[in-house]
Amino acid sequence: MSEPLESDAPDFETIETLAVVGVGLVGGSIARAAKVRGMARSVVGVGRNLARLEEARRRGLIDEATVDLAQAARRAGFLIFCTPVDRIVEGVRTAADVCPSGGLITDAGSVKGCICRALAQGLPKGVEFVGSHPLAGSERQGFEHADARLFENRVCVVTPVESSPRPAVTRVTAFWKRMGAKIIEMTPEAHDKALAETSHLPHLVAAALAATLSAENKALAASGFRDTTRIASGDSELWSAILLGNRDEVLASLSRFDASLTRFRRALEQNDSAALKELLKAAKMSRESVVNT
Amino acid sequence: MSEPLESDAPDFETIETLAVVGVGLVGGSIARAAKVRGMARSVVGVGRNLARLEEARRRGLIDEATVDLAQAARRAGFLIFCTPVDRIVEGVRTAADVCPSGGLITDAGSVKGCICRALAQGLPKGVEFVGSHPLAGSERQGFEHADARLFENRVCVVTPVESSPRPAVTRVTAFWKRMGAKIIEMTPEAHDKALAETSHLPHLVAAALAATLSAENKALAASGFRDTTRIASGDSELWSAILLGNRDEVLASLSRFDASLTRFRRALEQNDSAALKELLKAAKMSRESVVNT
Numbered sequence: 211m212s213e214p215l216e217s218d219a220p221d222f223e224t225i226e227t228l229a230v231v232g233v234g235l236v237g238g239s240i241a242r243a244a245k246v247r248g249m250a251r252s253v254v255g256v257g258r259n260l261a262r263l264e265e266a267r268r269r270g271l272i273d274e275a276t277v278d279l280a281q282a283a284r285r286a287g288f289l290i291f292c293t294p295v296d297r298i299v300e301g302v303r304t305a306a307d308v309c310p311s312g313g314l315i316t317d318a319g320s321v322k323g324c325i326c327r328a329l330a331q332g333l334p335k336g337v338e339f340v341g342s343h344p345l346a347g348s349e350r351q352g353f354e355h356a357d358a359r360l361f362e363n364r365v366c367v368v369t370p371v372e373s374s375p376r377p378a379v380t381r382v383t384a385f386w387k388r389m390g391a392k393i394i395e396m397t398p399e400a401h402d403k404a405l406a407e408t409s410h411l412p413h414l415v416a417a418a419l420a421a422t423l424s425a426e427n428k429a430l431a432a433s434g435f436r437d438t439t440r441i442a443s444g445d446s447e448l449w450s451a452i453l454l455g456n457r458d459e460v461l462a463s464l465s466r467f468d469a470s471l472t473r474f475r476r477a478l479e480q481n482d483s484a485a486l487k488e489l490l491k492a493a494k495m496s497r498e499s500v501v502n503t
Numbered sequence: 504m505s506e507p508l509e510s511d512a513p514d515f516e517t518i519e520t521l522a523v524v525g526v527g528l529v530g531g532s533i534a535r536a537a538k539v540r541g542m543a544r545s546v547v548g549v550g551r552n553l554a555r556l557e558e559a560r561r562r563g564l565i566d567e568a569t570v571d572l573a574q575a576a577r578r579a580g581f582l583i584f585c586t587p588v589d590r591i592v593e594g595v596r597t598a599a600d601v602c603p604s605g606g607l608i609t610d611a612g613s614v615k616g617c618i619c620r621a622l623a624q625g626l627p628k629g630v631e632f633v634g635s636h637p638l639a640g641s642e643r644q645g646f647e648h649a650d651a652r653l654f655e656n657r658v659c660v661v662t663p664v665e666s667s668p669r670p671a672v673t674r675v676t677a678f679w680k681r682m683g684a685k686i687i688e689m690t691p692e693a694h695d696k697a698l699a700e701t702s703h704l705p706h707l708v709a710a711a712l713a714a715t716l717s718a719e720n721k722a723l724a725a726s727g728f729r730d731t732t733r734i735a736s737g738d739s740e741l742w743s744a745i746l747l748g749n750r751d752e753v754l755a756s757l758s759r760f761d762a763s764l765t766r767f768r769r770a771l772e773q774n775d776s777a778a779l780k781e782l783l784k785a786a787k788m789s790r791e792s793v794v795n796t
Contacts, residue, residue: 345725365722394722408724412712412731414771417786418764419708422756423700423793429658429687431701431793432638434734438705441727442790446783450776457771463715464768471711475757478707478750483743490739493710497735500716500724 222384225250229286231279231301233257233266236318236344237292238353239360241271243389246358254282266353283309288385291317296451299328302339311336316382318344320405321455322369322398330371338378341369341398343405344391351445362390367405369398406459411467413449414460416442515677518543522579524572524594526550526559529611529637530585531646532653534564536682539651547575559646576602581678584610589744592621595632604629609675611637613698614748615662615691623664631671634662634691636698637684644738655683662691699752704760706742707753709735 228250230237237255244250255272256279257263263275276282283289283305291298298317302325305315315337319325326341333339344366366386370379383393396404420442423431453460477485521543523530530548537543548565549572550556556568569575576582576598584591591610598608608630612618619634626632637659659679663672676686689697713735716724746753770778 345723365725367723404720404723407715407717407720408728411715412728414767415708415712415764416731416790417783418760418767419705420786420790421763421766421782422704422760423789425792427697427700428793430638430660430697432658435701435705436793437730437733438709439786439790439793440730442783442786444783444787446780446787449783450780453771453779454774454776457774461768461771464764464771467711467715470714471708471757473714474707474711475754478746478754478757481747481750483747486746487739487743489714490710490735490737490742493713493732493735494737494739496716497709497713497732499718500721500729500732 222249222381222388224248225288226252227286227288228253229256229282229289229305230254230272231256231282231289231291231305232293233263233272233353234292235351235353235355236347236360237290238266238271238356239346239358240290240292240318240389241266241353242356242358243361245270247388249385249388250288254286256282262353269353271353271356279304280308283313285310287313289313289315291315291319294448294451295319295321295325295455298325302329303332306333306337306339309337313337314378314381315339316342316385318342319455320409320452322367322401324455326369326371326398330373338375340374340378340382342382342386343367343369343401344386344389345409346391359390361386364391366391366393367401368393368395369401370395371398402456402459403462406456406463407466410453410456410460411463413441413444414453414464415467416440417449515542515674515681517541518581519545520579520581521546522549522575522582522598523547523565524549524575524582524584524598525586526556526565526646527585528644528646528648529640529653530583531559531564531649532639532651533583533585533611533682534559534646535649535651536654538563540681542678542681543581547579549575555646562646564646564649572597573601576606578603580606582606582608584608584612587741587744588612588614588618588748591618595622596625599626599630599632602630606630607671607674608632609635609678611635612748613702613745615660615694617748619662619664619691623666631668633667633671633675635675635679636660636662636694637679637682638702639684652683654679657684658687659684660694661686661688662694663688664691695749695752696755699749699756700759703746703749703753704756706734706737707746707757708760709733710742 230241233255241253253272254274255263260277266272267275298319322341329339344361346360346364416439420439523534526548534546546565547567548556553570560568591612615634622632637654639653639657709732713732
């Protein structure tokens with residue numbers, strides 16, 4: 211086809227005032243991308259530490275800085291919550307109560323079920339919440355690492371519930387597409403089941419592995435150890451909230467991992483070279499089927 | 504001290520003929536480094552696939568190519584084995600039987616106990632074996648990735664046994680120092696215990712994690728998953744031999760990992776946010792104490 215697809219050049223009506231709640235790596239990158247791409251006339255950053263927010267403003271990431279969520283929400287037609295996952299529901303309620311009719315709220319949290327189900331009810335008429343989760347970020351923290359291109363060619367999962375109005379879902383989808391993300395739409399529950407396996411379980415395993423290292427062996431930890439445990443450097447408060455916010459699915463993934471590890475252990479215990487080779491080969495194929503992006 | 508230390512500018516007598524047995528990433532890098540640094544007048548590459556060896560010769564990594572180990576060993580004053588670990592003992596015996604008196608043999612294998620103990624006996628008088636293990640390499644394979652600087656600032660563990668003559672240990676140490684490596688001398692057993700924890704266990708865990716990934720979730724595997732499972736892309740034959748070659752220590756490390764993972768699981772099961780945060784914080788500190796090189 212020679213005409214551009216809608217998905218290649220999505221319509222996204224410019225936001226008068228965009229509120230970014232939580233201006234860290236992800237929030238800062240969203241603020242930067244929204245400005246660079248002309249998606250918002252004004253970006254207000256909301257947080258708990260005014261000095262940090264003022265620094266983000268000095269760096270040009272946001273136009274205004276405030277610690278007063280309600281004050282920002284009153285003027286914001288579009289809000290995105292990038293706070294730790296255990297503070298999103300409460301924040302969205304506070305904002306929804308005062309934001310203009312027609313206001314649209316989304317988030318960037320790594321768990322979706324507990325957030326989207328809680329917010330499926332009780333918001334004022336005319337204000338909508340649609341959850342999202344951009345698969346970008348890293349163990350780095352703070353807006354100092356903000357990058358307007360953080361979401362380019364990254365997957366962003368959008369997680370409407372049954373009652374989400376289609377126009378709201380379409381607008382949140384268009385928001386992320388304009389940031390360069392590839393959209394996957396899923397239910398919050400399907401998201402949590404998948405991310406338990408691809409993100410939350412790996413975090414738990416990396417942390418348990420890092421914790422296993424004896425002090426006297428540190429000099430002998432080379433690139434393999436460092437790669438395998440890199441994500442264990444993530445913030446412990448953030449990750450504790452994520453793991454607890456998706457507890458049942460994480461525990462289920464952990465059981466599958468245990469079963470997998472037991473197969474390797476058994477082959478090793480039984481000195482079964484053929485079985486061990488097969489297991490390693492299957493793992494290698496699985497790893498290599500994941501496209502490096 | 505103002506005088507240069509011996510360890511900073513090690514003496515290393517030029518080798519007339521260096522034999523590199525197994526010309527892959529590590530063997531190829533050793534061959535390249537030996538030539539670049541003028542450590543050997545001639546480098547003979549020994550392998551099983553003559554066409555591949557001829558290609559390595561055309562690329563200038565080695566001066567001669569042969570599939571006849573004994574023929575190469577007859578002329579070589581210094582030999583290094585970079586074959587899979589389960590072929591080192593047999594190869595060293597074959598070479599030692601015919602190499603010139605005064606010949607020195609080392610290896611680059613990832614396990615040391617089973618190799619060094621087997622070779623502590625039965626070599627002809629005047630020929631010495633001292634094990635080594637450079638902590639370099641990657642999931643990439645083949646001499647196409649050879650790099651003369653692969654060992655620079657990397658740790659190389661040298662593992663003499665009680666009967667190893669000190670001059671032989673000193674010469675193997677000087678060989679690696681000239682390649683830019685930082686030397687740690689340990690017993691083969693101490694090496695295997697440490698590497699079980701820092702390398703072999705992470706490989707097993709990464710493989711079990713990669714194997715846990717469901718096909719339908721691949722699109723949702725982001726950089727965290729990819730980092731954590733990167734080493735699972737290693738060659739399954741090589742790694743099967745390494746894991747079985749250090750079986751008891753790998754199983755002991757696996758038990759410690761299981762205990763660590765159980766602590767995380769329990770905190771999650773009990774919804775114990777404080778305990779989970781503490782565990783994640785300790786893991787983060789452990790990870791961050793490992794210097795990135």
